[in-house]
Amino acid sequence: MVLDHLSPYRDFRSLRDPGEMPGADLRAWDGLVRDTSDLLRREHPVAHRMVTRTIRTLVPVEGQSPLRAVSASVPDAYGAVTVSRASDASAFAATLIHEARHQILTALADLVPLFTPVRQGPELAYFAPWREDARPLRGLLYGAHAFAGVASYWRDRRALDGERADFEFALHRWQLQVALGSLRNATGLTEVGGRVVAAIAESARDWWAEPVFGPPGQLAEMCCRDQWATWRAVNLAVEVSEADELAGKWLAGSSPPPCLPAARAAVPRTHVPGGGARTWLARLWFSDREAFGQVRAALDCGTLNPLGITGATPADAAVVADDTKDALVGYRKSAPGVDSWIGIGLADARAAMLVERPELVLALHMALLRRGVEPPGPEELAEWLRL
Numbered sequence: 001m002v003l004d005h006l007s008p009y010r011d012f013r014s015l016r017d018p019g020e021m022p023g024a025d026l027r028a029w030d031g032l033v034r035d036t037s038d039l040l041r042r043e044h045p046v047a048h049r050m051v052t053r054t055i056r057t058l059v060p061v062e063g064q065s066p067l068r069a070v071s072a073s074v075p076d077a078y079g080a081v082t083v084s085r086a087s088d089a090s091a092f093a094a095t096l097i098h099e100a101r102h103q104i105l106t107a108l109a110d111l112v113p114l115f116t117p118v119r120q121g122p123e124l125a126y127f128a129p130w131r132e133d134a135r136p137l138r139g140l141l142y143g144a145h146a147f148a149g150v151a152s153y154w155r156d157r158r159a160l161d162g163e164r165a166d167f168e169f170a171l172h173r174w175q176l177q178v179a180l181g182s183l184r185n186a187t188g189l190t191e192v193g194g195r196v197v198a199a200i201a202e203s204a205r206d207w208w209a210e211p212v213f214g215p216p217g218q219l220a221e222m223c224c225r226d227q228w229a230t231w232r233a234v235n236l237a238v239e240v241s242e243a244d245e246l247a248g249k250w251l252a253g254s255s256p257p258p259c260l261p262a263a264r265a266a267v268p269r270t271h272v273p274g275g276g277a278r279t280w281l282a283r284l285w286f287s288d289r290e291a292f293g294q295v296r297a298a299l300d301c302g303t304l305n306p307l308g309i310t311g312a313t314p315a316d317a318a319v320v321a322d323d324t325k326d327a328l329v330g331y332r333k334s335a336p337g338v339d340s341w342i343g344i345g346l347a348d349a350r351a352a353m354l355v356e357r358p359e360l361v362l363a364l365h366m367a368l369l370r371r372g373v374e375p376p377g378p379e380e381l382a383e384w385l386r387l
Contacts, residue, residue, distance in 0.1 A: 093153065
């Protein structure tokens with residue numbers, strides 16, 4: 001692989017002047033690429049062949065931190081990947097596998113169509129469990145193909161990386177399972193696109209029954225519920241008239257209806273996302289417990305976005321560390337918002353509606369405000385909706 005920091009065409013986003021790279025950075029990159037190549041060659045030979053036969057050029061870019069490395073590739077620049085330096089070889093290998101699988105599917109799409117043309121109207125959008133925004137079918141398929149490779153990689157590392165690999169495997173397995181459910185029912189795939197989906201599903205056939213016990217399984221489940229709830233809160237809504245009916249029942253002291261209002265797709269709410277803060281904190285918990293302790297201490301001191309974990313709060317660190325009492329105190333003190341409300345639901349099962357139907361709790365809250373009533377806290381609304 002070539003590390004390109006000089007070509008003006010190296011970054012497909014725009015032309016760039018040659019970048020000076022200090023000797024220390026060059027040595028760090030060289031060490032990371034060598035360690036990653038050795039790890040893949042020694043322990044994942046199939047993945048090593050795939051990566052080395054697809055990715056030819058690495059274009060270094062700035063990431064938020066080594067924990068939150070970024071990477072990207074595009075169809076018009078086959079073999080090139082923009083990427084920031086990861087924290088270690090295990091994480092960097094997962095990044096390269098992800099991008100290599102993008103490139104393989106891109107090569108296939110150059111030969112034969114994977115999607116049928118959208119004849120009229122807006123293109124359907126789907127929940128992609130690795131993104132907060134709704135994604136078109138192309139993004140869902142490409143993401144599923146990439147994350148299937150990442151999940152397989154971490155599955156193979158469970159005996160080597162212990163709880164870290166257990167967590168990553170459980171998280172990506174759930175993401176893949178959700179994506180496959182949508183892809184199987186999608187109407188915009190060609191016959192070849194359908195075969196790709198079938199092949200992904202077949203490759204993962206034995207994964208679903210594999211247990212992941214203890215903290216890795218528990219935290220992976222929490223992160224999955226967190227991602228689903230955040231997506232619902234941002235992208236779904238309840239009809240105003242139905243929310244007003246709920247508010248009327250609340251004010252009358254009645255029970256909620258036996259059939260709660262359904263959600264519908266909506267224009268995404270304005271939301272400054274936490275960037276999956278709780279998931280990144282969970283990753284750090286399993287990969288570097290000392291660094292997690294330092295980040296938690298920094299958050300307690302008021303430091304913003306330590307290690308690039310955007311939007312993280314002391315309560316988020318507490319819920320990851322299973323300090324439920326501290327987490328609830330922190331979330332209750334936070335300004336009302338999607339992230340803190342979902343955090344309460346993750347920390348307290350009695351407020352599970354904040355995770356299962358956050359858009360409904362938000363709709364009821366807004367309906368009470370429209371009536372000039374100061375709403376109670378989110379937990380009280382969530383518990384009432386579960387009656």
